[in-house]
Amino acid sequence: MAKIQVKTKINGEETEFLCQPYDTVLDVLRRDLNMTGTKEVCSSGDCGACSITMDGRLVCSCLVLAAETEDKNIETIEGMAKNGKFNVLQKTFLEHAALQCGICTPGMLVAAKSLLEKNTNPTETEIRYWLAGNLCRCTGYDKIVKAVQAAAEEMRENA
Amino acid sequence: MNEIDNKWIGKNTIRPDGADKVTGRAEYAADTIMPGMIWGRVLRSPHPHATIKSINTKKAEELDGVFSVATSADCVDFPVDTPVLLGIQDIRWMARNVLAKEKVLFHGHPIAAVAARTEEIAEKACELIEVDYDIHPWAIEIDDAIKPDAPILHDFIKFDGKPSNIAGTLEHKKGNVEEGFKEADIIIEKEFETAAVHQGYLETHACLVSVSPDDRTTIWSSSQGQFMVRAMTSFITGIPQSSIRAIPAEIGGGFGGKTIVYLEPVATILSKKSGRPVKMVMTREEVMRASGPTSGSKSKVKIGAKNDGKITAAQGTFYLQAGAFPGAPIRGAAGCCLAPYDIPNAHTFGYDVVSNRSKVAAYRAPGAPIGAYAVECVLDEVAEQLKMCPLEFRLKNAAKEGTKAVHGPTYPLMGYVETLEACLSHPHYKAPLKKLQGRGYASGFWFNAGGESSAQVNITEDGNVVVTTGHPDIGGSRASIANITAELLGIDVNRVSVLIGDTATIGFSNLTGGSRVLFASALVVTESTNQVIDILKDRASKIWKIDKEAIEWENGQARPAGDNAGNFKPLSLAELADQATPTGGPIGAGHQVNTVGAEGGFATHICDVEVDIELGIARVIRYTAAQDVGKAIHPAYVEGQLQGGVVQGIGWALNEEYIYNKEGKLDNPGFLDYRIPVCSDLPMIDTILVEVPNPKHPQGVRGVGEVPIVPPLSAIANAIYNAIGTRFYSLPMSPPKVLEKISD
Numbered sequence: 001m002a003k004i005q006v007k008t009k010i011n012g013e014e015t016e017f018l019c020q021p022y023d024t025v026l027d028v029l030r031r032d033l034n035m036t037g038t039k040e041v042c043s044s045g046d047c048g049a050c051s052i053t054m055d056g057r058l059v060c061s062c063l064v065l066a067a068e069t070e071d072k073n074i075e076t077i078e079g080m081a082k083n084g085k086f087n088v089l090q091k092t093f094l095e096h097a098a099l100q101c102g103i104c105t106p107g108m109l110v111a112a113k114s115l116l117e118k119n120t121n122p123t124e125t126e127i128r129y130w131l132a133g134n135l136c137r138c139t140g141y142d143k144i145v146k147a148v149q150a151a152a153e154e155m156r157e158n159a
Numbered sequence: 160m161n162e163i164d165n166k167w168i169g170k171n172t173i174r175p176d177g178a179d180k181v182t183g184r185a186e187y188a189a190d191t192i193m194p195g196m197i198w199g200r201v202l203r204s205p206h207p208h209a210t211i212k213s214i215n216t217k218k219a220e221e222l223d224g225v226f227s228v229a230t231s232a233d234c235v236d237f238p239v240d241t242p243v244l245l246g247i248q249d250i251r252w253m254a255r256n257v258l259a260k261e262k263v264l265f266h267g268h269p270i271a272a273v274a275a276r277t278e279e280i281a282e283k284a285c286e287l288i289e290v291d292y293d294i295h296p297w298a299i300e301i302d303d304a305i306k307p308d309a310p311i312l313h314d315f316i317k318f319d320g321k322p323s324n325i326a327g328t329l330e331h332k333k334g335n336v337e338e339g340f341k342e343a344d345i346i347i348e349k350e351f352e353t354a355a356v357h358q359g360y361l362e363t364h365a366c367l368v369s370v371s372p373d374d375r376t377t378i379w380s381s382s383q384g385q386f387m388v389r390a391m392t393s394f395i396t397g398i399p400q401s402s403i404r405a406i407p408a409e410i411g412g413g414f415g416g417k418t419i420v421y422l423e424p425v426a427t428i429l430s431k432k433s434g435r436p437v438k439m440v441m442t443r444e445e446v447m448r449a450s451g452p453t454s455g456s457k458s459k460v461k462i463g464a465k466n467d468g469k470i471t472a473a474q475g476t477f478y479l480q481a482g483a484f485p486g487a488p489i490r491g492a493a494g495c496c497l498a499p500y501d502i503p504n505a506h507t508f509g510y511d512v513v514s515n516r517s518k519v520a521a522y523r524a525p526g527a528p529i530g531a532y533a534v535e536c537v538l539d540e541v542a543e544q545l546k547m548c549p550l551e552f553r554l555k556n557a558a559k560e561g562t563k564a565v566h567g568p569t570y571p572l573m574g575y576v577e578t579l580e581a582c583l584s585h586p587h588y589k590a591p592l593k594k595l596q597g598r599g600y601a602s603g604f605w606f607n608a609g610g611e612s613s614a615q616v617n618i619t620e621d622g623n624v625v626v627t628t629g630h631p632d633i634g635g636s637r638a639s640i641a642n643i644t645a646e647l648l649g650i651d652v653n654r655v656s657v658l659i660g661d662t663a664t665i666g667f668s669n670l671t672g673g674s675r676v677l678f679a680s681a682l683v684v685t686e687s688t689n690q691v692i693d694i695l696k697d698r699a700s701k702i703w704k705i706d707k708e709a710i711e712w713e714n715g716q717a718r719p720a721g722d723n724a725g726n727f728k729p730l731s732l733a734e735l736a737d738q739a740t741p742t743g744g745p746i747g748a749g750h751q752v753n754t755v756g757a758e759g760g761f762a763t764h765i766c767d768v769e770v771d772i773e774l775g776i777a778r779v780i781r782y783t784a785a786q787d788v789g790k791a792i793h794p795a796y797v798e799g800q801l802q803g804g805v806v807q808g809i810g811w812a813l814n815e816e817y818i819y820n821k822e823g824k825l826d827n828p829g830f831l832d833y834r835i836p837v838c839s840d841l842p843m844i845d846t847i848l849v850e851v852p853n854p855k856h857p858q859g860v861r862g863v864g865e866v867p868i869v870p871p872l873s874a875i876a877n878a879i880y881n882a883i884g885t886r887f888y889s890l891p892m893s894p895p896k897v898l899e900k901i902s903d
């Protein structure tokens with residue numbers, strides 16, 4: 001089968017790749033572009049470990065076909081720290097011990113960032129429901145919720 | 160940098176591997192690549208039970224893009240009737256679990272594997288492998304496996320002299336239970352069931368293996384023990400351990416499920432046969448069908464007590480599923496279930512039952528939650544009949560220092576009573592409840608483990624520190640090791656870097672499991688660091704030309720021990736490192752030992768639930784976990800262990816279960832239908848860290864990782880009873896089951 005040529009923007013950088021019609025964005029990121037920060041855990045949209053944003057919208061990259069990303073703006077975990085500086089969420093996740101094994105962390109961070117871009121003052125319930133699609137088996141979510149709350153607070157203070 | 164007054168033990172420092180993990184840089188097994196790498200896939204059994212008459216791989220081998228094919232014929236042959244023990248595992252079973260030999264024993268059992276240019280080609284080649292089966296009846300549930308005419312999985316396993324699926328038994332005995340029950344004023348006996356549940360680590364099993372023509376093998380894999388990977392791969396492939404270098408990738412959760420191998424020996428064979436590096440990554444469905452889970456169970460527990468609340472006798476019988484090969488965690492069930500109590504007469508039995516399910520693997524305090532579920536629920540009923548507060552009742556029967564446990568040991572100093580007292584004085588205990596809300600309590604115990612551990616502490620030329628240990632870091636152990644090393648050396652924690660060595664760079668270290676890692680590695684790191692301090696004093700003594708005994712190490716500096724020693728300006732770690740070459744060479748020390756003195760851990764939990772009687776949903780609305788943690792070296796990660804364990808217990812209690820269909824196949828092999836707790840299901844999980852230091856450890860460490868999953872099953876069951884007056888004797892207490900029972 002002839003491969004499809006795709007031109008897209010990933011973390012602000014123009015990127016071109018060839019893919020099969022059935023390849024997902026996750027396949028291309030991890031296997032072809034060697035951007036392995038985005039994790040594959042279920043490949044069925046049930047865990048959120050593969051979370052990225054596409055034109056600002058939070059999506060599971062295992063559910064989006066790579067061919068659909070033509071002319072889109074993709075953001076992944078690799079683009080979260082800017083100019084060698086952590087995003088506030090990355091910092092609060094570390095400070096609050098919000099990760100144990102860390103496999104859910106990239107997806108969690110991408111999802112939480114997308115929440116805080118819309119709402120810098122979420123309630124605990126809003127955080128819990130926003131992150132309900134991001135599984136974590138290690139932490140029991142307690143410290144993740146607290147890290148997001150702390151990041152939101154910092155963002156409000158610095159606003 | 161200020162080297163004065165640093166105190167790191169007990170501080171929530173930033174973990175050394177943290178930055179990599181929040182930026183996506185951390186390398187897990189599935190993230191590794193090698194030039195020339197090809198992909199392996201596994202052919203799995205479509206039947207739950209069948210004899211393999213023949214396997215023909217010719218068509219697969221001929222497919223364009225295929226490099227190699229592996230079957231059990233490529234593995235070392237371990238006769239089925241001769242045990243080959245490696246720790247608690249038997250390599251006979253391990254080899255047959257990795258690639259089926261005489262029989263397939265569960266749906267999803269690996270039969271063959273293919274390495275090809277792409278995963279798609281490997282997958283297609285698997286479909287071209289022809290297997291001729293003789294299909295047998297199967298047994299999935301315990302009752303089906305132990306009934307008289309049950310299909311027998313392994314002909315040579317005998318029980319009572321006859322072929323049987325009961326592969327092993329265990330019992331613990333203390334006093335005389337018959338006499339004990341005679342003394343009792345009330346006796347309660349109940350039967351319980353729990354479903355098989357999966358560890359649910361998010362990272363699926365993965366490895367990359369490269370074998371050179373002279374058999375030198377490098378394995379990158381996600382596991383709880385690189386030395387376990389090396390040993391098992393060596394056994395199964397016949398390549399000597401000295402030729403295998405197993406490199407631990409970052410591990411995306413294990414909870415016991417990554418204490419055995421599935422892919423590494425297969426990828427090794429495929430790589431050896433093809434001459435190419437082979438990468439294998441399981442899908443979630445493969446993980447669910449063919450790795451883990453922990454046992455489902457059936458049990459019966461009987462407890463007798465006097466009217467004054469003293470327990471006189473207890474008896475427990477536990478049947479645990481082992482899956483396809485022997486090895487159910489009956490010791491955890493029968494050994495831990497009565498451990499929190501001082502009971503004069505007790506008798507527990509465990510039965511290891513094989514059936515046509517995937518082979519069980521360890522899961523956090525293996526077996527202990529199953530035993531505690533039954534015992535702690537019956538205790539709740541006894542307390543109710545006696546009209547006693549469940550916590551006061553436990554306090555009255557609590558084991559203490561000097562108590563002889565039913566499973567054998569006499570306890571040293573330990574903090575079970577303190578966990579009960581902490582719960583009794585916590586605001587949660589007295590908080591008001593609304594209608595359809597209820598509160599439940601339960602306690603739990605886990606043995607904890609020590610075992611082999613190695614460490615190396617090296618001072619860098621610029622006077623900083625690199626610590627290497629041999630246990631994969633699952634949940635922040637590097638941070639705790641950094642705290643301890645910084646504390647002993649009296650330097651800033653950021654000057655300590657902590658690495659996990661591979662099998663070629665650090666001495667043998669037992670796998671990460673049994674809540675052993677911090678206990679064991681802190682011991683060897685402490686000893687190594689103390690040796691380094693001794694060397695540093697020696698170097699200072701050479702520079703000052705005074706006796707080493709006249710030098711002390713304080714706040715990261717060597718200084719004269721008193722006025723008589725002389726008047727010298729203290730030498731910092733950096734200054735001594737700078738002088739290393741002229742004073743004797745590189746500064747570093749290592750230690751390796753079989754650590755002993757890991758003492759057990761105890762916990763008591765309080766749980767509030769609210770039951771929606773229309774939907775049958777029981778929701779945990781408040782949770783408090785008190786645990787004797789010995790000494791919390793990094794409190795936030797200790798809390799994290801408690802919170803994570805509790806939430807896995809909540810999943811076990813309320814939702815998770817392996818559901819088999821009529822064809823003997825797992826019906827819910829994904830996170831959509833196998834529902835683990837999500838963020839919106841839960842409240843915050845409060846923790847109370849009770850610190851009764853382990854007297855046998857330099858920092859007082861006790862294992863903390865496993866105990867937290869022991870009490871939740873029964874705490875929740877007891878809370879649901881308290882809320883709606885209905886007792887559940889079967890897990891999970893999922894909405895359909897709750898609804899059915901309420902409407903009865």
Ligand code: FES
Nearest residue numbers: 043045047048062
């Ligand atoms: S891998 Fe995409 S949602 Fe799980």
Ligand code: FES
Nearest residue numbers: 100104136137138
């Ligand atoms: S930290 Fe391990 S899954 Fe979230």
